[in-house]
Each structure stands twice: as C-alpha cells, then as structure tokens.
Amino acid sequence: MNGLIEHTLRGSWTSSGASAAPLSPRSLRWLRQRTGLAEMTTPAVPASLLEVAGSALPEAARAELAALIGEQQVLTEPASRLGRAGGLSYSDLMRRRGGTEFAVPDAVLLPTDPELVQGILEICVRHDIAVVPFGGGTSVVGGVDALRGDKVAVVALDLAQLDRLVSLDPGSRIAVLQAGMRAAEAESLLAAHGFTLGHFPQSFERATIGGFAATRSAGQAAAGYGRFEDMVESVRLATPVGEWRLGVAPASAAGPDLRQLAVGSEGTLGVITEVAVRVRPAPVRSRYEALVVDGWQSGVDAVRALAQGRVLADVTRLSDVDETEVQLELSGALKAGALKTYLRGKGIRQPCLLVLGWDAASRAELKLRRSATLNALRGIRSVRLGRPVGEAWRSHRFSGPRQRDALLDRGVCVETLETATHWTGLSELRSAVRTALVRSLKVGGKSPIVMCHISHAYETGASLYFTVLAPRNADPIGQWQRAKEAASDAIAGRGTITHHHAVGADHLPWLGAEIGDIGGKVLAAAKKAVDPTGILNPGKLIRPAR
Numbered sequence: 001m002n003g004l005i006e007h008t009l010r011g012s013w014t015s016s017g018a019s020a021a022p023l024s025p026r027s028l029r030w031l032r033q034r035t036g037l038a039e040m041t042t043p044a045v046p047a048s049l050l051e052v053a054g055s056a057l058p059e060a061a062r063a064e065l066a067a068l069i070g071e072q073q074v075l076t077e078p079a080s081r082l083g084r085a086g087g088l089s090y091s092d093l094m095r096r097r098g099g100t101e102f103a104v105p106d107a108v109l110l111p112t113d114p115e116l117v118q119g120i121l122e123i124c125v126r127h128d129i130a131v132v133p134f135g136g137g138t139s140v141v142g143g144v145d146a147l148r149g150d151k152v153a154v155v156a157l158d159l160a161q162l163d164r165l166v167s168l169d170p171g172s173r174i175a176v177l178q179a180g181m182r183a184a185e186a187e188s189l190l191a192a193h194g195f196t197l198g199h200f201p202q203s204f205e206r207a208t209i210g211g212f213a214a215t216r217s218a219g220q221a222a223a224g225y226g227r228f229e230d231m232v233e234s235v236r237l238a239t240p241v242g243e244w245r246l247g248v249a250p251a252s253a254a255g256p257d258l259r260q261l262a263v264g265s266e267g268t269l270g271v272i273t274e275v276a277v278r279v280r281p282a283p284v285r286s287r288y289e290a291l292v293v294d295g296w297q298s299g300v301d302a303v304r305a306l307a308q309g310r311v312l313a314d315v316t317r318l319s320d321v322d323e324t325e326v327q328l329e330l331s332g333a334l335k336a337g338a339l340k341t342y343l344r345g346k347g348i349r350q351p352c353l354l355v356l357g358w359d360a361a362s363r364a365e366l367k368l369r370r371s372a373t374l375n376a377l378r379g380i381r382s383v384r385l386g387r388p389v390g391e392a393w394r395s396h397r398f399s400g401p402r403q404r405d406a407l408l409d410r411g412v413c414v415e416t417l418e419t420a421t422h423w424t425g426l427s428e429l430r431s432a433v434r435t436a437l438v439r440s441l442k443v444g445g446k447s448p449i450v451m452c453h454i455s456h457a458y459e460t461g462a463s464l465y466f467t468v469l470a471p472r473n474a475d476p477i478g479q480w481q482r483a484k485e486a487a488s489d490a491i492a493g494r495g496t497i498t499h500h501h502a503v504g505a506d507h508l509p510w511l512g513a514e515i516g517d518i519g520g521k522v523l524a525a526a527k528k529a530v531d532p533t534g535i536l537n538p539g540k541l542i543r544p545a546r
C-alpha cells in the first residue's frame with residue numbers, strides 16, 4: 001500500500017529535502033558568477049506555520065461520506081488537507097515556502113475500491129461539492145489545485161489506497177492496475193512477473209498510473225515504449241452519471257476512440273479507477289552512452305535522422321549548449337574545463353550532449369539496434385564520450401527534483417516548461433521561447449540561464465523542454481508568472497501549449513489557440529454529458545458551457 005506520508009510531503013521532493021542532492025560550493029560559485037545570484041539561504045517554511053482555514057465541508061455530507069468509506073478515510077484536519085493542496089510546480093513550492101495564500105481542500109477522501117469512488121461522486125453531486133482527483137500530486141500545471149468553482153466545498157479524492165495489480169494476462173501482455181498505484185511500485189510488481197511498463201517520467205517515484213492516464217504523460221524512454229496513451233488498452237472511470245468502461249479490443253473502428261476522451265481528461269470527465277496497460281517483457285540487456293555533437297542545429301539534424309530513419313534509441317535526448325554546460329558544471333562528476341578543452345581539440349566548439357539508451361531482449365538485438373542508430377549518425381560530426389557519461393545520466397535520471405530542492409533553498413527561481421512542434425519550425429520555436437524567457441527574467445546586465453533539450457522525437461517533429469535558472473526576486477510567484485506568460489505567448493500558434501505536462505489551470509488561457517472555439521465547445525458538451533452539475537475538477541482543462 002502507498003505510504004501516506006509521501007502524499008503529505010509537499011514542501012520538497014523527498015523527506016531529506018535539499019540535502020538529498022546538495023549543491024557543491026564550486027557549483028554555487030559558478031551559478032553566482034553566471035546569473036548574479038545573491039548569497040542567501042531560503043529554507044522551506046514548516047507546514048505547521050502555514051495557516052489553514054477551517055473545513056467548509058457540510059456536516060451532513062461528511063457524515064454520509066464517513067458512513068460510506070469509513071470515519072478514518074475522511075480527513076478534515078489541517079495537515080492532511082494541506083498535504084493535498086496543490087501540485088509540485090515552482091509556484092506551488094514557493095507558495096508553501098513564502099506562506100502566500102493558496103487553496104486548501106475542505107477534506108481528503110481515501111476510498112479503497114472503485115465502487116466506493118462511484119459512491120463518493122453520488123454523494124458529492126447531491127451536496128454540490130467539487131471533487132479534485134488526486135494521484136501523486138505531482139502536477140506542475142495547477143491540475144490538483146483545490147479550486148471549488150461555484151460549489152459549496154471542495155474535496156481532494158486521494159486514490160493512494162487504490163493500489164493493486166488487479167490482473168495480468170501474460171498471453172495478451174496486458175496488466176490491469178488500479179489508478180493510485182505509483183509508477184515505481186507498478187514496475188516492481190510487474191518485474192516480479194518478468195514484465196515492464198517502460199514508463200519512466202522524472203516524477204516516476206511519486207506519480208501514479210491514474211495520473212499518467214489523466215495527463216497523457218510521456219516518459220524518458222517514450223521513443224522506445226511509447227507515450228502513456230499508447231500503453232492504455234482500457235480504462236474504468238467513475239463519473240457522476242455512472243460507471244464508464246472503455247476499450248474492449250486492441251483496435252477498433254467503432255467510431256471515434258472514446259478511450260482517448262478519458263485519457264487526458266485531467267479529472268474533469270471522471271475519476272479513473274483502473275487502467276489496463278500494455279506491458280512488455282523486461283529487458284535483459286541495456287546500454288546507455290553519450291556523444292557530443294557540434295551545435296544545436298547539428299544535433300537537431302541528428303535526432304531527426306534517427307526519428308525519420310526509425311532507428312531512435314529508446315532514450316534519445318539532445319541537450320543544447322547551455323544545458324550541456326550546466327550538466328557538466330552542476331554534476332560535479334566530470335571535469336568540465338578539461339572536457340571542453342578536449343572537445344575543442346576535436347573541433348567541437350559548441351558542445352551539445354546526445355544521450356542514447358537501448359533496452360533489448362538479447363545481446364544480439366541490442367547490437368543490431370545500436371548499430372542501426374549509430375550508422376544513421378555517420379554523416380554528423382560527433383565525439384563519442386562512451387558509456388560512463390551515458391550511464392551517469394541513467395543513474396541520475398530521477399535526481400532533477402532533488403537538485404531543485406537544493407536550488408530553491410539557495411534563492412534560485414528554477415522551473416521548466418515544454419512544448420512540441422514540427423521539425424521545420426522547431427529551432428524557430430526554441431529561439432522564440434528562449435528570447436521571451438531571457439527578456440522577462442533579465443536583471444541588470446545578467447541574463448538567466450535558459451536551457452533546452454529534446455527528449456521526445458517523432459518522424460514529423462519533436463518536443464522542446466526548457467529549464468530556467470534565475471535569481472529569485474522579491475515577488476517570486478509574479479516573477480515566474482510573467483516569464484511563463486511571455487513563453488506561452490511565444491508558443492501560441494507555433495507549437496502545442498503542452499507536450500506532456502497537461503493543461504490544468506495554468507495552460508487554460510492558451511488552449512483556445514490550439515483547439516479553437518469548436519474544440520472548447522466539444523469538451524464542454526462532453527463534460528455536460530458525464531458531469532452535468534460540474535463537480536469534477538473545476539477550473540481545469542474545460543471551461544463550462546455558456
């Protein structure tokens with residue numbers, strides 16, 4: 001069963017906080033010199049110092065909910081409610097650090113099976129209570145903000161105790177998992193049967209199966225295993241008008257694929273209680289290695305050649321010059337200066353790191369696939385750094401959030417955003433977003449560090465993932481909000497507002513530019529059909545029909 005402590009840990013990624021990945025004095029010196037960061041320590045405010053208003057959950061509703069799921073499964077004390085108040089974006093973390101006001105649910109509900117979820121929705125409809133489905137709470141787009149809309153109260157429906165492997169069909173390679181199971185637990189349960197899901201987002205340790213389905217998540221090995229929506233065979237949803245099951249066959253021509261309406265619905269059309277996912281035999285051989293190419297465009301050409309030649313490695317990740325430099329400077333693992341000199345000697349002036357990783361069922365398959373990938377790169381000038389750098393990336397693949405805790409403690413504004421577009425417009429989009437972020441976050445003569453990488457590539461285009469490091473100012477939330485708005489304006493019309501983080505509350509203003517008025521009306525109509533009184537996750541993804 002998922003540990004509830006993890007679900008209430010909201011000020012940092014792990015209970016060790018910044019000490020899980022401390023910044024070396026050398027890295028700090030480098031950051032100060034690059035960004036003008038002032039020397040300061042800004043530790044997290046203990047949750048006990050944050051003020052929480054009393055619960056507005058009507059007593060009659062509380063009593064009915066307690067009768068249905070058990071007294072101890074309805075939590076109304078401040079610590080539990082605070083523990084499900086919002087996600088884990090930079091702004092969420094800063095709200096908790098700065099003590100700025102934020103929305104807190106009136107209660108936390110902990111159902112233990114799908115039928116109880118259905119019962120909860122029926123009670124909430126009757127009492128006009130908003131419901132925020134809560135998986136791992138790792139949303140970075142305001143997806144789990146406790147917004148009540150026009151309802152009398154709002155509850156967080158925490159799925160942590162729906163955490164079972166319901167069934168495994170090795171012949172069809174399908175596992176049915178309950179929605180609250182975390183990715184790390186799913187992997188270890190499946191591994192015991194010789195299978196893997198192959199979904200490794202950076203939030204792997206905390207995020208859940210239901211959350212992945214609800215947000216169309218993409219993991220680091222999506223080039224090989226697919227995005228999460230590619231893995232979903234069927235879904236079981238509780239909705240205010242009854243239970244809805246979708247998906248009976250691997251493919252179907254029975255009208256539009258309604259599974260895809262549930263997948264990505266971000267808790268606005270129903271609560272996902274179970275997901276049947278496609279699994280694969282666990283790899284017996286893996287190999288990760290790194291190359292350096294000369295300049296961003298040359299790297300883009302390399303990744304495009306791999307995608308269009310259909311020889312992408314399972315992990316294919318290209319960092320731009322800034323991200324490569326920061327990885328080298330902050331990792332502490334490599335002698336950055338010596339490496340740069342070595343690369344210059346090899347004619348590489350603008351080093352861009354390309355990490356490649358393959359998972360295979362046999363040594364022969366690994367050899368074949370690796371040769372196919374590397375052969376496709378023959379025309380691109382590159383220097384191979386070999387396995388140590390590739391394996392170092394693999395062993396640190398989940399350490400980003402720990403490093404973020406350390407940066408937050410030192411007064412750094414550190415946040416990410418992502419988009420995707422077609423190959424022909426990719427570099428223009430990158431420049432436009434970079435320019436918007438630099439302009440917005442520049443202070444005096446010092447520019448922020450804006451890094452970018454491609455981690456998901458397709459035959460027709462790729463995603464762009466930006467990470468920003470800037471000295472925090474006196475209004476950290478406003479500072480980032482302005483930068484994010486500038487970046488989102490630059491994206492609108494050029495690419496998607498989100499490649500895998502979802503829409504939530506934060507991206508809603510830009511969704512219209514992507515799906516148009518008609519798209520907005522289609523979503524509102526679907527919501528009206530399954531959630532006529534609008535209790536499900538108000539303020540996220542779908543604007544109510546007018």
Ligand SMILES: Cc1cc2nc3c(=O)[nH]c(=O)nc-3n(C[C@H](O)[C@H](O)[C@H](O)COP(=O)(O)OP(=O)(O)OC[C@H]3O[C@@H](n4cnc5c(N)ncnc54)[C@H](O)[C@@H]3O)c2cc1C
Pocket residue numbers: 087088089132133134135136137138139140143144159179180200201202203206207208209210211212213214215216217218219220265266267268270271272273400401500501502504537540
């Ligand atoms: C440090 C960090 C790294 C990240 N890296 C990645 C990454 O590599 N790839 C990626 O795709 N994302 C990433 N994310 C974003 C986030 O982890 C994903 O959106 C993830 O899918 C959310 O899963 P969750 O279980 O935490 O869902 P939550 O955050 O709890 O919820 C997300 C949304 O889904 C809804 N929801 C959750 N569970 C259900 C359910 N059972 N039924 C209906 N609706 C539900 C919520 O209401 C909310 O709208 C990252 C986030 C952080 C903080």
